Amino acid sequence: MAVPTSTYRLQIRQQFPLSAAAEVADYLKTLGADAVYLSPILQATSGSDHGYDLTSHDRVDPERGGEQGRLDVVAKARELGLEVVVDIVPNHMGVADAAQNKAWWELLRLGSEGEHAAWFDVDWKAGGGRIKLPVLGDDFTDDQLTLEDGELRYFEHRFPIAPGTAPGGATPAEVHGRQHYELVSYRRADAEQNYRRFFAVTDLAGIRVENRAVFDATHAELLRWVSTGGVDGIRIDHPDGLANPAEYLEWLAAAAPDSWITVEKITEPGELLPEQWPVAGTTGYDALAEVNSLLYDPADEATASSRYRSLTGDDRDWGSHVAQGKRLVATTILHAELLRIGRAVRAAAPDLADGDELVVAALTELAVAFPVYRSYQPVGNEQLRAAVQLATSRKPELAGTFDALLPLLAGGDREVTVRFEQATGAIMAKGVEDTAYYRYNRAIGLNEVGGDPGSFGSTVAEFHAAQEQRQRLLPESMTTLSTHDTKRSEDVRARVAVLPELGERWYAAAEQLMQRCPLPDQSFGYLLWQTFVGAGWIEPERMHAYAEKAMREASAGTGWRDSDADFEAAVHAVVDRAYVDKEIYNLLDDLMAEVTPHGWSNSLSQKLVQLTMPGIPDVYQGTELFDYSLVDPDNRRPVDFDLRRQLLSELDSRPAHSVNSGRSSTPGLQLEMIGKAKLWLTACVLRLRRLHPDRFSSYTPLTAAGEAAEHVVAFDRGGAITVATRLPVGLQRAGGWHDTAVTLPNGRYRDDLTGHEYSGTVEVAVLLADYPVALLALSD
Template sequence: MKTPVSTYRLQIRPGFTLQEAAGLTEYLHRLGVDWVYLSPILTAEEGSDHGYDVTDPSSVDPSRGGEEGLAALSKAAHEQGLGVLADIVPNHMGVATPGQNAWWWSLLKEGRSSKYAEAFDVDWDFGGGKIRVPVLGSDDDLDQLTVADGELHYYDHRFPLADGTYSEGDDPREVHARQHYELVGWRRADAELNYRRFFAVNTLAGVRVEVPWVFDESHQEIVRWFREGLVDGLRIDHPDGLADPEGYLARLREATGGAYLLVEKILEPGEKLPETFQCEGTTGYDALADVDRLFVDPAAEPFLDDLDARLRAEPEPADYQAMIHGTKRRIADGILRSEVLRLSRLVAETPALPRLGVADALAEIICWFPIYRTYLPYSHEVLEEAVHHAARHRPELKGVLDALLPLLTDTSGELARRFQQTSGMVMAKGVEDTAFFRYTRLGTLTEVGADPTEFAISTEVFHERMARRQAELPLSMTTLSTHDTKRSEDARARISVISESVPEWELFLGTVQERVTIPDGPLAALVWQAIAGAWPADRSRLQSYALKAAREAGNSTNWTDPDLDFERHVAAAVDSVFDDPEVEAALDNFVAELEPYGTSNSLSAKLIQLTMPGVPDVYQGTEFRDGSLTDPDNRRPVDFDARIAALAELDSGAKPEYTEEEAKLLVVSRALRLRRDHPELFGGYRPVQATGEAAGHVVAFDRGPEGHGVLTVATRLPKRLASDGGWRETAIEIPVDSRDELTGTAYPAGPLKLGTLLEQYPVALLVPVD
């Protein structure tokens, strides 16, 4: 198996095609990258910037460069010695525009007799033999239907007509009634939809890749990539939505000739991938959480809890477990009610098992899940524990819960399979996309894949986790930023300094709230942390983020029934950054307080991520400082010309001192080159202990297989370090004569004072000198 040493993620889209990516391969090689990592490239909904709404799995998207673009990218990458990792989307297809998706068009036109009726996951009986399509403003909008060119039209939406269902002059409503689909009001999707989706996105319809022919047809183009040597590995999007992830991975491994595979899987603390999964690991959110928590000051937790309680006007801070039970229940009873009701219809209704009681009990079990899903028979104890908690919380449901447990553990039954597919949906929407916008004591903690109740970790805990990662998942990806992170690595690095600056944070938040109040204290904390983390940023970016954050939180406004008056308050707060001199001055002063320490955190976190066990990924553009917020902000175009020029100047050695962006580029390029060009210096993991008063402020480890390899040294909690008097006599022991790859300075074996080693940068990258 060909495996990567590192990857660099590129967002391929109509505005940045595969041909343009091919032109970057020389730069990526010079940067030190080993593989180029592509976002989805199969044909997607026209105008899609992300590509996760595939409409034609048999072709590379022409707007992204097409087959010729992939060939050009692959050729250029391989000539530079780079492998190619491609992102694929087996769980769902884009169906927003039926005319663009031949599979969906056939399903709508032919109904159950369509070949693709087996490909999509439709409960036909519940829909009375029809598939419900929630596109109408309301059910009354059927009056807006027209028939033209042999198709049914609703404004700009086009739908096929079954053969023999239309004659000239027929009433459009009557024509609609003869079809294999039923157009319904969009609000009915919450409880009455009868096809599986990706989460609650009506325009992404679930695909049954567990059916052999569906797998074959949906993967024929992907298999060609491997047959022709165009692609070397795959990232699998959302495997938790699949009916049989284990079987899918085995089939994919065989189809690709044993290629390197990663799954986009969120592992909760303590959770492990099933050993039978044929993949090399995850896309790295678990690693991100471990790195972030090194830079959060544990001493701040009670103070930030106290502030959180005051912002909520409650005697106690938010109870996270109670919060996520509530948010998950809100999702299960709201936008994903259709999925829960579909589960309930699989249980034979009796007086002891009434339909609505079963739905209530199933939702309650899901809301007690501590992980995204089980992979029965793995993690069966999680399911049993969730049923136990549900019964204790809702004793009136105990009889129903007891009856459901054996059905939910029966892996031969449809209920058990569908339940596993559903629990992750509720977790993602209830936690990532709701609670993470409500639990706001420190924005660093609410990142995808993290448990925000784990406030900080010690270096000892970090070293234990890294040793386990080296032993169990050495080829799993590590990351700090992705197209899905709520805040970029550099925004989080700066926000983490708030844990060392609680009085300054309280003063700043009080000042801006007094000038222009966001009448939702926890949301105000979230928004102002994000603004401080992203600053400088333009008005439109911050407005978009604040509006999305407010609606995702769902406390004071929401997506479906927005409170426009509240949203005006939020918009006014953002505007004040640009229009109110006092707010602008307060923000500038607060950011200036955080910035030097945020920069230290940024460089330290990056060096740790690039040299720790695993395969490090660099998200596009983050070799410079990047203050992006949640999507689509983190998918903006990247100025690669600036990075190419900066790397050339850096390599020339013409400048004695570097800007913040150049310093990060230095760290990224030197660490990536070292990993690629000197693999013999990696392969093990040994913590390196410091001695002295400031020993708790250093993270150091040796990656040599026998303890004499690359030695990473990074600074943690830099503001407290500075206020306590700096490094003083704190030192580490270096086992052999070494050179710092970042400064070029040589050091003899023996004790080395950190004040000397880290005089220029908060990090050092030591390599043995022959």
């Protein structure tokens, strides 16, 4: 298996096509990356900014560079000795414009008898033999339908016409009534949608890759790339949406036996990947959570919780927010999925038919109570039973229905089992990631994909235990700090992690801001001010765009479907005040200045830890410098590779220790605004991993001794030693490192960041005099 020593993720778009990826490959090589990691490149909906709405599996998207662009990337990578990793989307296809998706067009044209009927997961009976397409607006009238060029049209939407259904003189409405699809109000999707979607996105239709013929058809081009040497690694998007992830992965692994395969699987705390899956591991959200937790002191939790309650008036704990968010989406945007499971239950157990409403209510409660994204029966049966127990405690009147459903959900009926598993993942994603994460704002840096906002930091010992397990079970799993799906970039998280450490300095400032700029939802106001401190003075239009997405995701004062103009105007007015009101601006600016050096320290520490911990590190495009991006699409903005190339060249042309302008006993104070130190650190680690992969083959915790020992995280990977600072505010308040020291394993070690050499027991104040981190490589 070709396992890279590291990857560098590139977002391929019209503005950054494959030709551009080929042009930056030499920079990635110089940086030290071992693989070019490409976002989806198969043909997607025209104008797509992300590529996850693909419309064809048999060609590279011409808007992103086409086949020639792919070949250019592969050729350049091979010339430089780089591997190529691609991101694929097996779960769904883009159907926003039916005319762009041949398979979907044919399904609509020919219905359940067409050759593509097996591709899509449609409940034909529920639609009376028709696919319900929720595209009509609130003011729809029949005269808005037209017949043009042999198609049925509704404004910009185009639909095919079945053979023989449009005789001369027929009205558009009459023709519509004869089709294999029915255009319905977008509001009916919640309860009447009869094709499986990606979460609740009606423009993304689920496909049935559990059908071997569909798998073969949709993977032929990918496997051609593999067979011709154009792909070394495959990243699987959203495996939890698949009917049978294990079988799918077995097919893929058999077809691409030498490929490094990772899955975008979100695991909850304590949850492990099913050991039967033939994959190297996940795409790194679990690792992100482990590193992120190091930035928080569990001792600060009580104060953070108390002040959050007093500032916002929200006395709900994380578990309550999870249940409320999941119940919201289960009874609205994803209700159709539960109704479909209810119909499957009726078919499998007719004796439950008289209680259809009770069945759906019980399914809803079980989905809300489910502790992880999904199970994979029989794997995860204990999670199903835990959900039954919790749901029964919440709704004892449904106990009998829970008991009757349990055998079906545990594998007694395949359709019921699979559809419930698919639904719990979607409900978790939408109810937690896209709802509760924007409602529970005690410490927003913890509200990250794969994280657990209900916990508050971890000890160094807990981190070491997690890494020893990672080294033992998933040494080739990907690790990451930022992705196209993270709620905020790693450097924003590094800054907001400082706030609980500041304690009353932060809480008093937040109270002033919230009193001077009150919002109808004070919890959202608390999120907003944390975001300002984390992102800094980014362009106002970016902060406005973030605020709009965040408040609509929260679905508390406004929402995506029915927005509240007054609520949104109030939020936007507060954003404007931050930039133009001198008093508010100065209050924020002073706070940002205080946070900055500690945020830099956190940024470098978490970067070094992530790049050196067990697993294969990924660098998301541009994050080798400080990057203050927010949730997508903000994190897909263009990256200035020319600047990075220039800075790296400058760094390589001068002594390593001169990246910083002096030695300081206070970590972080000498770091440069542009993030050169982070660039240098990234290059040093990636180059060392590529040159000496054997030095990253084990994991041994190193324990510091002395007054500030709790501020050190250190470990030996087998000849490469990481030493990093944590909780920098507390360290500064304690007066620095004092007598704290680390004893190195036998041998002499060179700090790749500074060039200094060490052996034996070393005082941390000396070791971390230039940077808040050290990368020690065993001398040859």
